[in-house]
Each structure stands twice: as structure tokens, then as C-alpha cells.
Amino acid sequence: MLDKSRASANDRRIEALLLHREIEEFNNAYAAALDEQRLADWAEMFTEDAFYVVISRENADRNMPVGLIYCENKGMILDRAHAMKTEMFAPRYLRHVIGNLQVLGEERNGDIRARANYVVVQVLFDRPAATLHQVGVYYDKFRRVGEALKLAERRCVYDNLLVENALCLPV
Amino acid sequence: MLDKSRASANDRRIEALLLHREIEEFNNAYAAALDEQRLADWAEMFTEDAFYVVISRENADRNMPVGLIYCENKGMILDRAHAMKTEMFAPRYLRHVIGNLQVLGEERNGDIRARANYVVVQVLFDRPAATLHQVGVYYDKFRRVGEALKLAERRCVYDNLLVENALCLPV
Amino acid sequence: MLDKSRASANDRRIEALLLHREIEEFNNAYAAALDEQRLADWAEMFTEDAFYVVISRENADRNMPVGLIYCENKGMILDRAHAMKTEMFAPRYLRHVIGNLQVLGEERNGDIRARANYVVVQVLFDRPAATLHQVGVYYDKFRRVGEALKLAERRCVYDNLLVENALCLPV
Numbered sequence: 001m002l003d004k005s006r007a008s009a010n011d012r013r014i015e016a017l018l019l020h021r022e023i024e025e026f027n028n029a030y031a032a033a034l035d036e037q038r039l040a041d042w043a044e045m046f047t048e049d050a051f052y053v054v055i056s057r058e059n060a061d062r063n064m065p066v067g068l069i070y071c072e073n074k075g076m077i078l079d080r081a082h083a084m085k086t087e088m089f090a091p092r093y094l095r096h097v098i099g100n101l102q103v104l105g106e107e108r109n110g111d112i113r114a115r116a117n118y119v120v121v122q123v124l125f126d127r128p129a130a131t132l133h134q135v136g137v138y139y140d141k142f143r144r145v146g147e148a149l150k151l152a153e154r155r156c157v158y159d160n161l162l163v164e165n166a167l168c169l170p171v
Numbered sequence: 172m173l174d175k176s177r178a179s180a181n182d183r184r185i186e187a188l189l190l191h192r193e194i195e196e197f198n199n200a201y202a203a204a205l206d207e208q209r210l211a212d213w214a215e216m217f218t219e220d221a222f223y224v225v226i227s228r229e230n231a232d233r234n235m236p237v238g239l240i241y242c243e244n245k246g247m248i249l250d251r252a253h254a255m256k257t258e259m260f261a262p263r264y265l266r267h268v269i270g271n272l273q274v275l276g277e278e279r280n281g282d283i284r285a286r287a288n289y290v291v292v293q294v295l296f297d298r299p300a301a302t303l304h305q306v307g308v309y310y311d312k313f314r315r316v317g318e319a320l321k322l323a324e325r326r327c328v329y330d331n332l333l334v335e336n337a338l339c340l341p342v
Numbered sequence: 343m344l345d346k347s348r349a350s351a352n353d354r355r356i357e358a359l360l361l362h363r364e365i366e367e368f369n370n371a372y373a374a375a376l377d378e379q380r381l382a383d384w385a386e387m388f389t390e391d392a393f394y395v396v397i398s399r400e401n402a403d404r405n406m407p408v409g410l411i412y413c414e415n416k417g418m419i420l421d422r423a424h425a426m427k428t429e430m431f432a433p434r435y436l437r438h439v440i441g442n443l444q445v446l447g448e449e450r451n452g453d454i455r456a457r458a459n460y461v462v463v464q465v466l467f468d469r470p471a472a473t474l475h476q477v478g479v480y481y482d483k484f485r486r487v488g489e490a491l492k493l494a495e496r497r498c499v500y501d502n503l504l505v506e507n508a509l510c511l512p513v
Contacts, residue, residue: 162299
């Protein structure tokens with residue numbers, strides 16, 4: 001009896017480990033899509049009713065909703081992705097490092113709550129140095145759609161007070 | 172026979188994986204407590220006899236003990252946490268990214284030795300940019316107290332020669 | 343039957359998890375060897391016929407082969423490691439943070455393809471601040487040699503346009 005309950009406790013830990021790994025893999029694919037500026041692939045990582053916002057820590061702490069980017073559904077996210085083709089901005093490289101992933105629990109509807117820290121390093125083509133572009137936290141809700149995980153919500157809350165050189169690309 | 176020994180080798184690898192994950196989770200909760208300035212929660216992550224020090228790589232390499240912060244037990248750590256309420260310093264955000272965790276082995280008394288690299292990014296409220304505040308290594312000893320892991324020792328050894336704008340908050 | 347196939351699907355996920363962990367551990371040991379300037383240990387992490395190159399994203403994107411470091415076998419890598427002893431350069435600390443590891447699949451010959459993002463933070467002994475030295479991606483092929491993993495190929499593709507203060511040490 002004891003052995004059995006110990007075995008099932010271990011099973012639950014392994015199950016949690018596999019979910020953690022799956023979300024980590026999602027985040028790494030997400031980072032790669034943005035770093036390689038494959039914005040159509042990026043948009044496909046959200047659910048139809050997804051909420052995506054990039055907001056300062058100042059505003060988030062005060063429950064102020066205004067953000068640099070604010071999308072209430074996948075249509076708006078796709079719009080954002082396609083707009084890139086016509087927008088004018090200085091060419092640049094971005095590099096995401098996502099760390100400190102925490103899987104926090106499940107919502108009533110089965111969505112999985114998680115958070116992770118992110119650092120985005122930017123290189124502008126007309127300046128030699130790499131700079132800290134944005135640093136913050138992703139507050140997420142993941143949903144399983146068929147076999148795949150999708151983002152039902154990602155709130156990117158950034159620490160830095162000024163986002164240098166405008167935010168042209170999603171975070 | 173062979174199958175059995177292979178199975179138990181796999182079990183050991185899974186066991187190691189679960190311990191690694193548990194420590195990673197600890198470090199992420201540690202980072203979140205500091206980033207959200209919940210210093211009472213931070214202090215609770217140490218054992219009663221914990222040793223906590225923040226020391227330059229220069230001094231650590233020469234076995235010089237003096238550090239920016241030096242606590243020989245949890246009382247001193249709690250003192251540090253409570254002092255924050257009365258200290259005056261420029262308001263700021265900190266963001267920890269902890270990576271490259273290595274679980275190194277067990278001490279005779281059962282403590283688990285580990286190390287991890289850390290980067291702390293700082294944003295001062297009166298300056299727009301995020302800067303690299305401190306970069307270094309945690310040299311740790313973890314101890315199991317009841318069900319939970321606690322830090323019996325954390326030596327934060329930082330690379331940068333100057334810690335910009337003082338070290339008001341723990342690392 | 344169903345239970346059995348579900349069990350074996352889980353086994354495969356655990357197998358993938360263990361491989362992921364093993365490569366992560368490799369990368370962390372790699373980072374520690376470089377950060378502690380143990381270059382002989384670093385060189386031993388490559389296979390005899392290893393390909394190691396440090397190349398700008400600009401050149402890599404255009405299939406231009408020229409890089410800051412270019413080694414076609416372990417002899418050249420060892421040469422690089424030993425050259426450090428006689429070269430003159432300003433003393434410095436480096437700190438690698440390796441994240442976003444993705445295990446991508448297997449080559450025909452059994453090599454494992456992977457990628458990871460890296461950030462190298464540098465501290466020069468005559469300047470107080472830590473700076474972003476290099477930011478980029480490792481594109482890797484790992485090979486099992488006996489029990490151990492070795493690098494059969496590591497292409498370090500960096501984003502920053504200028505590598506400040508020369509690249510004296512490998513990445």
C-alpha cells in the first residue's frame with residue numbers, strides 16, 4: 001500500500017515535470033519565432049480568443065490597462081503580425097532569453113497558469129553594441145487545443161521605464 | 172537481470188531529474204520573492220543556522236571573507252529583511268534571471284551542493300534604462316527541513332567590480 | 343492495449359526529457375569551464391573531428407564562412423586553448439548564461455542537433471561595469487563517445503555587430 005502511494009506520488013511529480021518541460025519548449029519556440037522575425041508563426045501560437053498585452057510594471061501594479069501593445073483576440077494579433085510588412089523601422093536583431101519558468105496551477109476551465117522572466121537584448125544595425133531592450137515577466141494562461149499548447153493569455157509586464165527606440169516587434 | 176539494472180539506472184536518472192527540478196523551482200521562487208520585494212518570504216527560505224554572504228569574485232578567489240552582506244544565521248537574515256522598512260534608498264525594480272543550475276553532489280550531513288549563474292537587472296525610477304546590476308554565481312548548500320528545501324548556505328559571488336548605486340536589497 | 347501504448351508514449355517523453363537534461367548539463371559544464379578559464383577542460387568537450395566556429399549573424403545569414411574563430415578539428419581547438427597561455431590581453435571575467443535549449447532531432451549518423459541562446463557578460467578589470475559582451479545562438483551537433491556527450495559541431499552565431507575589446511577567449 002505504502003509503496004503504491006509512493007509510486008503514484010512519483011508519477012504525479014513526473015507528470016508535473018513533463019508539463020513544465022512542455023511549456024518551456026513552447027516558450028523556446030516562441031522566442032525563436034520572434035528572434036527570427038517569423039511573425040506569422042508567432043501569431044499561430046495564440047488561441048482564437050487570446051489576450052496579448054505588453055504593459056509597463058508601473059501600470060500593471062496600479063491595474064491600469066493601457067499598454068504599448070494591446071490585442072483582444074487572434075485577429076488583432078494577426079493584424080499586428082502582418083502590419084510588420086508595411087511598417088518602417090530601423091533594422092535590428094532581437095534575442096530573447098526566457099528563464100525562471102514557474103507553472104502556477106490550473107484555472108477552473110482547465111487553463112494552465114504560468115509565469116516566466118524574460119530579457120530581450122537588441123542590436124540596432126547602425127550601432128555596434130547590444131543593449132538590454134526589455135526586461136520583465138510573462139504572466140500566462142496556456143490552453144490545450146488538440147495536441148498542442150496555445151496561449152490563451154500572455155501579459156508581458158516590463159520593468160524598464162523607457163523602451164529604447166520604440167517597440168516595433170512583439171515581445 | 173540486465174533489464175532490471177537498466178530500469179534502476181533509469182530510475183536514478185529520473186530521481187536526479189526530480190531533484191534538479193525541485194532546486195530550480197526553489198531558485199525561481201527565491202527570485203520572485205526578491206523581485207517583488209517580499210523580503211519576509213525571502214528570509215523564510217533559509218535554515219536557522221544559514222550562512223548567507225554576498226562577496227566579490229576578487230575576494231572569494233583569494234579566500235578573503237569580507238562581503239557586501241554577511242549573515243551568519245537566520246536572525247541576521249531576518250534583521251536584514253526588516254531593516255528594509257526603515258532604510259532610505261532610491262526606489263528601483265530588480266529582476267533576477269537564474270540559469271545554468273548544476274547539482275554537484277551531497278555533503279556528509281546530507282546537504283545538497285549546487286551552483287547556478289545569476290544576472291540581476293536593475294531599473295532605477297529616475298533613469299530610463301535597465302542596467303546589469305550584478306552578475307555572478309550562487310554557491311549553495313540545500314537542506315531538507317520537513318518536506319521543504321531550505322538554504323543552509325548561499326554564497327553570492329559577483330563578477331562586477333563595482334556594484335552601481337549601492338546594494339540595498341539582497342541578491 | 344490502450345494503456346500500454348499510453349505508457350510507452352510516456353516513456354518516450356521521459357526519454358526525451360532525460361536527453362534534454364543531459365545536454366543542458368553539458369552546456370552548464372561548458373559554461374563553467376570557460377567562466378573559470380579552464381580551457382584544457384573546454385577543449386576536451388569536443389570530438390576529434392569537431393567543427394567550432396564563432397561567426398556573426400550577418401555572415402551566417404549570407405552563408406559567408408569567415409568567423410572570428412574558426413577550428414576544423416580538435417587539434418585547432420587545443421591549439422586555441424594553449425595559445426591563451428602566451429597571448430597578451432587585458433584581464434577580465436566572463437560569465438555565460440545559456441538558455442532556451444531546444445533539442446531539434448537526430449542526424450542520419452546519430453548526431454543530435456540542438457540549439458540554445460547564450461549571453462556572455464564581461465567585466466574588464468580596469469572598468470567597473472559589467473557589459474553585454476556577446477549575445478547569440480549555439481547551433482550544435484552532439485555525439486555520444488563512450489558514455490559521454492561531446493560536441494561534434496558548435497557554431498556560435500552572435501548578434502552584436504562589434505565584439506567589444508576583442509574576442510580573446512572562446513565563447
